[in-house]
Amino acid sequence: MSKKKKVVDDKKHPWRKCPLGQHWRSPSHVDAHTRKKFNVKEHYRKGTCVKNRSGRDTLYDDEIYLISNSFFSKMKPKISQNKLGYKKGNEYNQLIDGWVKYWNDILKPKVPLDPDFVKVMIATESSFNPKAKAYAGKRAGHARGLMQVTDQTVKYLSGHRKELRNHLLHLEQDDLYDPNINIAAGIRWLYRKKQIADARYKEASWLETIMLYKGYRSMNHPQIKKFIKLYERIKSEEI
Amino acid sequence: MRELRVKKFKFVLLFAFLTPHYSFGVGVKDFCFDKPTYFNCIEERNSNFSLQGYFELEGVRYSISTRRAFDLDRCEDGLKKIRQVMRDDHFCIEGEVLDQDSKHITVNQVYNSKIRWTYFINPPKKEQIYEYIY
Numbered sequence: 001m002s003k004k005k006k007v008v009d010d011k012k013h014p015w016r017k018c019p020l021g022q023h024w025r026s027p028s029h030v031d032a033h034t035r036k037k038f039n040v041k042e043h044y045r046k047g048t049c050v051k052n053r054s055g056r057d058t059l060y061d062d063e064i065y066l067i068s069n070s071f072f073s074k075m076k077p078k079i080s081q082n083k084l085g086y087k088k089g090n091e092y093n094q095l096i097d098g099w100v101k102y103w104n105d106i107l108k109p110k111v112p113l114d115p116d117f118v119k120v121m122i123a124t125e126s127s128f129n130p131k132a133k134a135y136a137g138k139r140a141g142h143a144r145g146l147m148q149v150t151d152q153t154v155k156y157l158s159g160h161r162k163e164l165r166n167h168l169l170h171l172e173q174d175d176l177y178d179p180n181i182n183i184a185a186g187i188r189w190l191y192r193k194k195q196i197a198d199a200r201y202k203e204a205s206w207l208e209t210i211m212l213y214k215g216y217r218s219m220n221h222p223q224i225k226k227f228i229k230l231y232e233r234i235k236s237e238e239i
Numbered sequence: 240m241r242e243l244r245v246k247k248f249k250f251v252l253l254f255a256f257l258t259p260h261y262s263f264g265v266g267v268k269d270f271c272f273d274k275p276t277y278f279n280c281i282e283e284r285n286s287n288f289s290l291q292g293y294f295e296l297e298g299v300r301y302s303i304s305t306r307r308a309f310d311l312d313r314c315e316d317g318l319k320k321i322r323q324v325m326r327d328d329h330f331c332i333e334g335e336v337l338d339q340d341s342k343h344i345t346v347n348q349v350y351n352s353k354i355r356w357t358y359f360i361n362p363p364k365k366e367q368i369y370e371y372i373y
Binding site (some may be wrong): 053083084085086087088123124125127128129132133134136137138139140142143148199212214215216217221222223225226229230233 | 263264265266283284285287291300304305306307308309310312313314335337338345357358360361362363367368369370371372
């Protein structure tokens with residue numbers, strides 16, 4: 001009797017340097033220190049792939065930078081050049097384009113996420129201020145950076161309570177003021193909200209997902225109407 | 240021929256400066272009052288609460304809201320502080336508008352000469368964020 005072979009999807013994204021289940025750690029200088037009663041001399045540590053503690057696919061900050069620096073400038077821009085009235089409206093275009101492509105490739109939605117959608121989201125969340133910080137309440141903690149990712153979300157992104165089954169991000173709160181890390185994390189979280197919205201509405205639109213992200217109940221809320229108007233503007237290039 | 244081109248250019252430049260600039264894009268605007276406007280916490284989804292308000296100016300109703308809904312404690316703290324600000328004889332609301340004629344404001348801050356409530360902690364100056372200050 002022949003044994004059935006277990007089919008395992010072991011394909012990693014072409015932008016990832018390490019095999020599945022591992023993450024890239026950049027080369028670094030290590031100071032002299034003591035570890036488990038041994039004295040470790042000052043030395044240079046080469047870049048290497050490190051096993052993920054969770055066993056799941058996880059992005060760390062080093063690899064977020066490796067991906068964006070290696071691949072994003074080579075991409076043909078899809079995002080609108082419309083600043084929407086914000087001084088820094090075009091400053092993060094390449095990062096938005098890159099991370100939208102990455103997460104669309106990994107998570108394969110039926111309707112791919114549009115980078116212009118994320119651009120409008122950043123406009124409405126933080127007005128393109130990467131240092132934006134707001135208190136979101138006892139439960140959520142603080143919301144930080146371009147996409148106003150909360151402290152609670154950072155925990156979930158790292159695997160807390162298995163909110164995410166795979167494709168985690170390991171971050172610190174202060175990392176969220178870095179536009180590159182914030183956008184990578186914010187889009188991943190938006191995908192989780194899409195998953196929740198799909199369960200609720202049976203194949204939700206990205207707009208319904210935004211409603212969930214912002215905590216609003218109705219499409220008629222002025223903030224959702226504002227989002228729609230800005231998105232229409234960006235698509236029609238009115239300004 | 241060159242003189243004609245220079246004259247045409249000067250005319251275009253003059254026209255651009257003299258033409259009123261209407262509804263250019265997202266910007267920031269201040270509205271000031273002598274008496275309190277309406278603000279309240281409205282329940283949304285998943286135990287989130289939305290800080291919303293409105294006021295009337297020259298017979299036109301303007302609505303106010305925040306970028307997101309949040310936990311009740313955050314909404315109530317915000318509401319308490321805003322009501323404190325509004326007790327003064329004169330206070331202002333700074334908000335983001337879609338364009339110059341917009342009737343909805345995304346509130347950035349509510350302030351008087353002594354105290355202020357801000358949506359963001361330590362927000363930068365509006366000139367650093369917006370191209371249009373109406």
